[in-house]
Amino acid sequence: MAPRKKDVEPLDRERIVEAAMTIIDDEGLEALSMRRLGAALGVNPMAAYYHVPNKAALYDLVLEAVMSGVDLSAIDPAAPLADRLKQGARAYRTAILAHPRAIPVLASRSLRTAAALRPVEPLLGILFEAGLTATETVAAVDCLAQYILGVCVGYYHHTVDEETNVQREFDELDPAEFPNVSRMVAEGRYAGAEAEFEFGLDAFARGLLGGPRMSLEATS
């Protein structure tokens, strides 16, 4: 009928990714198909392909959108090194949890893209100032990012995804086969996603900054 509608702003990447994020947030990741996307934009399913080469590229835009939400402005420049590192890590996680249903997308893309690296930039400076070598700084940030991603993926399965969060708890395991798990469940409690994240982050930061570290320089 009418390609190139008159008096209508043409599509652009920004509106496309905006619609995609809305679909993911409201209806879940599996609802995001090119047809559904076109419908949300009031447009033919193929229209998006003029602006985005394929669906993988759309996922990259989603990653970029999530990562652009990282707000490192709250890092207190006067705070001790370990605190600044933790604040950065929290900002990272907070941004990801702002779009919980997009988490599998993050796990499916490389984190060494410009979009994912941008919020990491300041953290590199923090660690380098702390006296780590360049190689160690890269390693530390890599490890930290991977820890955060792992935590978020765990959060997704435990809290977000309806398929994986039900009926898979510790407590329904066979106590004979899992004596220690059963014991932990009986004697302890689940501290919660946030508390566990902080627990691991604290350990990681102290291990990194609190004393002598493993050397990476001797490695071949």
Place this chain on the structure above:
Amino acid sequence: MAPRKKDVEPLDRERIVEAAMTIIDDEGLEALSMRRLGAALGVNPMAAYYHVPNKAALYDLVLEAVMSGVDLSAIDPAAPLADRLKQGARAYRTAILAHPRAIPVLASRSLRTAAALRPVEPLLGILFEAGLTATETVAAVDCLAQYILGVCVGYYHHTVDEETNVQREFDELDPAEFPNVSRMVAEGRYAGAEAEFEFGLDAFARGLLGGPRMSLEATS
């Protein structure tokens, strides 16, 4: 023509998951379709559905197969606590890297299934002995597992997946926008996946076992 072929062993879950693992290892994860699986087994695509309810369940079997490869027998019971913890973590990672192309499956399933928890059992004992509370033990193992998973996902994108491992390196970023990244690349080097894993593992273990930890008991 001939349902229930004569003189032929009927299918079972074991043969199905074996075929699935072969396809994943040889041709990659995206090659694993129910049709391809049927072909590999010399059988109609729908035949597998008699033994496995759906594809998600097939992925669960893949997760189980990978996790069953975790070999904790190498842990030296006489070694210091931190070493035993590290040995356990390495065994976990080694098993996962034995099937690198299956890594996205692991990231897509919950790790709180029996299959994923089985190799974790002994680690719980190690940490509990170390003097952590039950709650802290659970948190520590959760964090460690999430770190390992994150590291493996990173390994996948950096080393395994052909779509994400090319042209996405640090060094092709704009030095003006990424001064710290550029500096790290210039002054340091990439220590390698294994070295970075060990670096983070060492930090994590020392943070967990090497001194006063953050308390989880005060949390509401």
Place this chain on the structure above:
DNA sequence: TGACTCATGCTACACCGTATAGTAAGTTAC
């Protein structure tokens, strides 16, 4: 007015997971 480009619509293809139904071989009961 006519050529050119832009942004979109339309159709179609190959592939996917899987619901449903049919059917041959093996097992059991009488």
Place this chain on the structure above:
DNA sequence: GTAACTTACTATACGGTGTAGCATGAGTCA
């Protein structure tokens, strides 16, 4: 021996997916 039943498959088909290829109308510029 044969009929009923169960087991383990085959065959067909449906609705969904990403996307290649082509058509088409609007806007811009000569």
